[in-house]
Amino acid sequence: MRDMVFFAALLLYFAAMIVQIVSAALGRQKGCRAACALLSAGLALHTVYSVWRGIAAGRLPLANQFEFASGFAWAIAVLGLILHARLRQTWVLTASIPAAFLVMSYAAFQPMEIRDIMPALRSTWFALHIGSAIFSYAALAIAGGLGAYYLVRLSRGEREDSTAMRQADYMGYRMICLGFLLLTVVILSGAIWAEQAWSKWWSWDPKETWALITWIIYAIYLHQRLRMNWQGRRMALLSLAALVCVLFTFAGVNLLLPGLHSYA
Amino acid sequence: MKKIRAFLRSMTFGMLLLAAVIGFSFAGSMIPQQRPAMEYVSRYGATVGGLIIRLGLDDVFATPVFLLLMAALALNLTLCSVVRVRRLRGSGERLKERARAAQVIAAPGQAQRLDAFLRRRGFCAQAGEGVTVYSKCLFGAYGSFLTHLGLLAVLLAGALALYGGQITDQTVMPGQTLTLPDGTAIEVLSFRIEDETGRLDYASGLRMTDAQGQRSAEALVRVNEPMRFGRYKVYQQTYGTAGTMRLRNAATGGEDTVYLTEPAFLTADGQNGVFFAALYPGYIQDEDGSVTLITSTSGAYADPVYDLRVMAQGQTTPVLAFPGEELTLGDITYIPGEPVSYPGLRIKAIAPGMLGVLYASFVLLIAALTICFFMRPVCVAVRPEGYAIASPKPQLGLQLELEALIREEEQR
Ligand code: HEM
Numbered sequence: 001m002r003d004m005v006f007f008a009a010l011l012l013y014f015a016a017m018i019v020q021i022v023s024a025a026l027g028r029q030k031g032c033r034a035a036c037a038l039l040s041a042g043l044a045l046h047t048v049y050s051v052w053r054g055i056a057a058g059r060l061p062l063a064n065q066f067e068f069a070s071g072f073a074w075a076i077a078v079l080g081l082i083l084h085a086r087l088r089q090t091w092v093l094t095a096s097i098p099a100a101f102l103v104m105s106y107a108a109f110q111p112m113e114i115r116d117i118m119p120a121l122r123s124t125w126f127a128l129h130i131g132s133a134i135f136s137y138a139a140l141a142i143a144g145g146l147g148a149y150y151l152v153r154l155s156r157g158e159r160e161d162s163t164a165m166r167q168a169d170y171m172g173y174r175m176i177c178l179g180f181l182l183l184t185v186v187i188l189s190g191a192i193w194a195e196q197a198w199s200k201w202w203s204w205d206p207k208e209t210w211a212l213i214t215w216i217i218y219a220i221y222l223h224q225r226l227r228m229n230w231q232g233r234r235m236a237l238l239s240l241a242a243l244v245c246v247l248f249t250f251a252g253v254n255l256l257l258p259g260l261h262s263y264a
Numbered sequence: 265m266k267k268i269r270a271f272l273r274s275m276t277f278g279m280l281l282l283a284a285v286i287g288f289s290f291a292g293s294m295i296p297q298q299r300p301a302m303e304y305v306s307r308y309g310a311t312v313g314g315l316i317i318r319l320g321l322d323d324v325f326a327t328p329v330f331l332l333l334m335a336a337l338a339l340n341l342t343l344c345s346v347v348r349v350r351r352l353r354g355s356g357e358r359l360k361e362r363a364r365a366a367q368v369i370a371a372p373g374q375a376q377r378l379d380a381f382l383r384r385r386g387f388c389a390q391a392g393e394g395v396t397v398y399s400k401c402l403f404g405a406y407g408s409f410l411t412h413l414g415l416l417a418v419l420l421a422g423a424l425a426l427y428g429g430q431i432t433d434q435t436v437m438p439g440q441t442l443t444l445p446d447g448t449a450i451e452v453l454s455f456r457i458e459d460e461t462g463r464l465d466y467a468s469g470l471r472m473t474d475a476q477g478q479r480s481a482e483a484l485v486r487v488n489e490p491m492r493f494g495r496y497k498v499y500q501q502t503y504g505t506a507g508t509m510r511l512r513n514a515a516t517g518g519e520d521t522v523y524l525t526e527p528a529f530l531t532a533d534g535q536n537g538v539f540f541a542a543l544y545p546g547y548i549q550d551e552d553g554s555v556t557l558i559t560s561t562s563g564a565y566a567d568p569v570y571d572l573r574v575m576a577q578g579q580t581t582p583v584l585a586f587p588g589e590e591l592t593l594g595d596i597t598y599i600p601g602e603p604v605s606y607p608g609l610r611i612k613a614i615a616p617g618m619l620g621v622l623y624a625s626f627v628l629l630i631a632a633l634t635i636c637f638f639m640r641p642v643c644v645a646v647r648p649e650g651y652a653i654a655s656p657k658p659q660l661g662l663q664l665e666l667e668a669l670i671r672e673e674e675q676r
Binding site for chain 1: 275278279282283285286289290292293294297325418422425426431463464465466486487488489490497499501610612619622623626629630633634636637656657658660661664
């Protein structure tokens with residue numbers, strides 16, 4: 001029954017994505033409102049599912065690849081809706097709904113059973129480290145989504161100096177600021193936790209190393225934007241390339257590079 | 265010389281160094297680190313494996329080039345911060361000046377509306393001749409300087425914490441005491457693999473005493489919960505399970521118990537005796553009576569089985585023995601006992617306060633980034649004919665809000 005709630009939320013995200021993409025392509029405001037409602041309904045079910053799972057597991061439901069991916073998708077939906085409520089721009093939904101759906105689909109392919117967590121994960125740092133990670137990744141995923149949206153519109157002949165394009169570019173930058181700050185929290189809280197669990201605050205474990213690579217790439221993005229005044233297309237491309245790094249840190253490292261973080 | 269100095273503190277050099285750190289990190293994550301040389305040869309072949317070892321790519325983060333790179337990054341950050349901190353003094357006033365001098369966006373007769381809006385947004389007004397300058401978050405100009413300072417502090421304190429500490433790994437049987445070179449003693453009072461509910465919970469009961477005889481309270485050391493004592497921090501690192509064997513000598517009446525952590529030959533005369541091969545955590549007995557041994561477990565040993573070889577008069581007989589069973593060879597009786605779990609402790613010696621400094625640098629970096637991104641300095645100069653925005657950071661959000669405000673009024 002619990003898993004049905006998860007798949008219902010996934011279905012709603014899927015429906016929201018289709019409605020949003022079609023409505024955005026046809027320029028239908030009503031359709032975008034329907035997509036927003038579908039996303040909200042999906043998020044409500046997703047929240048119910050996560051709370052339910054957390055109660056059943058007796059812990060924060062963010063302890064393995066499935067739970068983390070589900071939390072990541074949840075955070076994208078939350079941030080997407082907050083951003084949409086503030087800006088009232090439909091392109092926010094066009095960028096965030098597909099991201100939420102894709103990450104949620106990835107979660108659906110992971111083993112879903114609830115398992116007791118390893119002693120290494122029983123720490124007060126767990127909530128801060130993983131909680132900031134899902135929101136950091138979500139902000140960076142939305143920035144990547146905005147970058148993709150920007151490039152698609154550009155390829156369709158939209159002018160770079162139109163308000164919508166400048167705003168999408170700017171919001172991408174702001175999302176990266178938020179994601180970068182939270183990624184710093186993830187890395188540093190992880191360092192404190194590592195010192196308590198493994199005695200060294202930094203071990204060059206593949207997960208740590210890739211988080212650092214990702215962090216540096218976003219640092220380069222911020223510098224290029226601020227000092228070199230890079231904007232628009234170049235920044236959209238860089239935010240997409242950096243998102244590939246985020247996704248590799250999130251999933252690729254677990255699949256390809258075993259290390260101290262292997263239990264995740 | 266001037267040009268070299270300018271390059272050393274330039275952002276271009278900084279970005280090149282960061283790109284090089286990415287390169288090293290990529291190599292260090294793709295090539296397994298600190299493995300025996302043979303592993304590289306068997307995995308990558310003699311040529312590539314040999315090259316990896318010769319270039320130091322098997323321990324890339326310890327190579328002099330990488331350490332030099334980190335030192336260059338620290339130097340670059342220091343030089344560029346020193347130059348910029350001088351420019352920061354008076355940056356607020358300069359920003360106001362920039363706003364006053366900037367080209368005005370036409371909004372005739374909107375000064376009052378703009379005033380109300382900007383004050384609502386927390387701007388402070390400074391009225392001047394024909395122009396009012398509204399400013400906000402001027403302190404935020406220090407954000408990127410503080411960020412780089414935080415980063416520098418993390419690099420320096422982090423290097424000291426990583427390389428300034430001394431780490432030793434030791435296994436100790438419960439009931440035994442480990443004495444460190446400076447006379448500090450670590451007494452292992454107990455060890456358990458599972459808690460009362462059967463949940464995995466590697467925990468050692470420890471007590472420490474320093475060379476002067478000062479004793480700590482008894483502490484339960486778990487994964488994530490190390491024990492601090494003086495300059496030491498003791499971690500629950502690994503664990504193992506040892507077999508125990510009671511040896512009774514009928515001729516002398518003597519008795520001894522040995523711990524078996526690896527294969528061992530227990531003999532009085534060097535020829536006859538019992539060879540301990542392995543200890544298994546349990547077994548499964550099939551309907552036909554045959555026994556399958558369980559080879560691994562992450563929990564306690566539920567039904568331990570000793571894999572032994574009895575060696576007598578040149579003959580070797582394999583035997584599976586359970587705790588309590590007696591095997592007698594001549595005068596010696598061998599009695600396998602219940603296995604004992606023991607901890608592998610990691611003992612770290614580090615200067616007191618070192619970690620505090622490192623964590624303070626973490627807090628500084630996070631606070632500085634928050635200032636950088638969420639306290640962006642901005643000034644708006646409002647004149648009767650319009651307004652102008654000045655900020656060292658992108659301010660499209662504010663710009664669009666002001667445009668919308670003016671448009672709304674015009675539409676009315
Ligand atoms: C991983 C290393 C670094 C990080 C995380 C970092 C972080 C930052 C951040 C967050 C900002 C503000 C960006 C914004 O507000 O959008 C910034 C600005 C800046 N950074 Fe870095 N930085 C790093 C390395 C460097 C290096 C090596 C240099 C070399 C000189 C440098 C030079 C600058 C400059 C010149 C600015 C603009 C400052 C201003 O206009 O106030 N950064 N940096």
